[in-house]
Amino acid sequence: MEPASPLHFPFARRNVVWARPASTRRRSAAASRAAALALVCAAALARAQTFDAGVEIAHDSNVTRGQLPEDVLHDSYVDAHAAWTWRRDLTDFDTLDAGVTMRGGQYARYTRLSYAAVDGTLAWRRKLGVGLTEPWLGASATLSYEDYREDVRDSSRLELRVEAGRRFTESLDASIGYVFDRRYASRETPDLVPGISGTVWNLQGNAVFARMGYAWSDRWQSDIGYNVRRGDVVATTHRNLPIFLASDAIAESRAFGPDFFDYRLRGTTQAASATLSYAIDDRSSFNVVYAYALTRAAQGLEYRSNLVSAAWAYRY
């Protein structure tokens, strides 16, 4: 591809071969084994079962995470999930949940962002006493595999989370926590620029969060959340020198049309969300969610996104 922009920088032209080296195959096999192990554990622990399902329609104002107007693209999508959870009571106050989730999303315009995924989760929770307002602690590990239409985005994910919370009244509860996230690209992409990795979708981050929920009535409840994450982020833009200089991984992107590139940067993302939920009955609810995210990275780079969604949630 000949550079069309005045920002000419020496991209080497080469045939791109989507090879999967042994290390990537080992990680994929490890992820498969971990998911299989989670399933076996879940079956072995089968004493109780909760089933969750949900469907969401959402609009993201900046799916590319671009800064310049010509790079900011929006899209809508539908996603759905189904999750099964088995619980084992370890003590009178400790529970261990093992769960499997299957989920998928279909984008309207940029269909290469569409994906299917499976998660395996182990979650421990301890209540620190008897009573509605006793605090609780929780920790969880989730291993996921995501398969995208754009193959370069295929990846395994690991998320480790610790959380502490408390219910203050029947109406009010809050929690805070920390999340470590690690995304392993399933395939290593050859370097587009010598000396700069082409495997953009290897990501890692650390985040802290706080949330609070308040029930206005037996039907209406609202939740607000705030999250700060420091780590790798990916912006997909046209050729962009400042972003290029701040990136530690670059690859061609086919998700948004010609002449788009994925750039991996270190950045800090602040995100705030608000949810308004209406209980249809004891098992299901209708929810409206608004989330705003602001990411700042090196070279003065900054991008924002607004996400609005309507979701139905069900639990049995």
Added chain:
Amino acid sequence: MGLSILTRMIPLSRTCAGALVLCASVACAQSGSLAVTVTDNEGRAVPDAVVVAVPNDASAMAGARPRAEHLDQIDKEFVPRVKPVFVGSTVSFPNKDSVRHHVYSFSPAKRFELPLYAGESAAPVLFDKPGVVVLGCNIHDWMIGYIYVSESPFFAKTDADGRATIADVPARAYTVRVWHPQLQDGEDATRRPVDVVAGKRADMAWKVALKPEVRVRRAPMAGHGSHY
């Protein structure tokens, strides 16, 4: 000889049966009933209201016996939600769910805890003080139940139509009151005197103000992942 004993016993059993019927008739003839209707300020029926008739003369309660009661856990809820019992009764808490529950109460009328259990393994609990006992489950925050421990054996709970009948109430003067988990003005504000007349039914109606129910919501909320 056996046959002669039998032939003598037949008239004797008839006599005993007849005496029992006579006693029951006398008792019925000496008792009446209370039919109660409870509605809210908008005229809607109030189910799960406990109506208690306390005799002004405590001798009316002589011979009243506590009972063994039960309060189930079904589909992660206490069933029934409101359970009136006579003071001194025991209540068992069978768990009919596939998950374990941890039932507790911190109410002054009865503090107790049944650590995580399944099935019917938990021992019955003795409720030996009048009052309201609020139940919770330490695992499932939305589970709430009420045991109303009555000092009088003459009580009933309203049905879905807000109606209740207290039958076989000895004829004498009573003070009747109503309790409900959402009662706004307190039980004492509902007290009324009534004279129960033998063989007759006394109709009473209450209009009560209820507070909105405050309980942890059971329905799930949609979660949302990160977008960075």
